[in-house]
């Protein structure tokens with residue numbers, strides 16, 4: 001998370017995020033994002049005492065909007081209202097932030113309505129979709145967002161180039177050959193000796209990139225250096241499978257804390273991936 005805040009402070013703010021995790025936790029992170037990008041004290045951001053910070057903390061900032069389900073779902077009209085104000089300039093903040101609670105409760109129509117905005121975003125707006133259930137979001141929506149997992153204390157440290165290439169190669173092998181032995185692959189991953197959280201972070205970014213290719217999204221790849229392997233994976237994996245694979249990776253990321261045996265983590269994950277891709 002610290003690294004993510006550093007990225008925001010440096011001005012690299014994406015136009016759309018999915019924050020994955022329990023609503024209360026991801027809501028806090030979304031508000032933290034809103035304060036970090038709008039804080040008036042650059043050195044201290046988010047300072048917590050400037051006008052922007054205070055209004056966001058009190059839930060009364062005119063440029064930070066939140067929507068949540070009315071009844072069982074988030075309806076298309078709610079999303080349309082949101083989209084309308086997307087294009088308008090912020091009143092007080094430098095960037096508008098839209099927080100969609102339980103984004104998986106958007107009806108498919110509502111998600112489709114949001115899609116165009118995610119594809120052609122206003123430069124001064126950022127949408128943050130909060131969810132703990134990625135599988136209920138359209139793959140086209142997921143592929144246009146940067147997905148950050150707050151469900152476990154996942155770290156964002158990058159793996160070395162060689163390990164990334166090897167893991168990407170394994171994902172490709174698995175996509176090409178459904179008969180492959182998950183046991184031997186699990187041992188190979190364990191032998192890298194990397195932190196499971198880092199490997200899972202990387203795997204989720206990889207499947208997100210594959211999904212972006214599948215849905216012809218114009219958002220930039222997270223693993224641009226691996227675009228060759230990503231494109232080859234995309235020819236073997238369906239859009240639906242990529243979403244399911246992403247779900248499996250996140251599921252294992254949550255389970256990772258409670259399990260001691262690394263081999264078992266990788267074995268379970270690979271078995272699941274084998275079923276979905």
Ligand SMILES: [Zn+2]
Nearest residue numbers: 039047050053
């Ligand atoms: Zn501030």
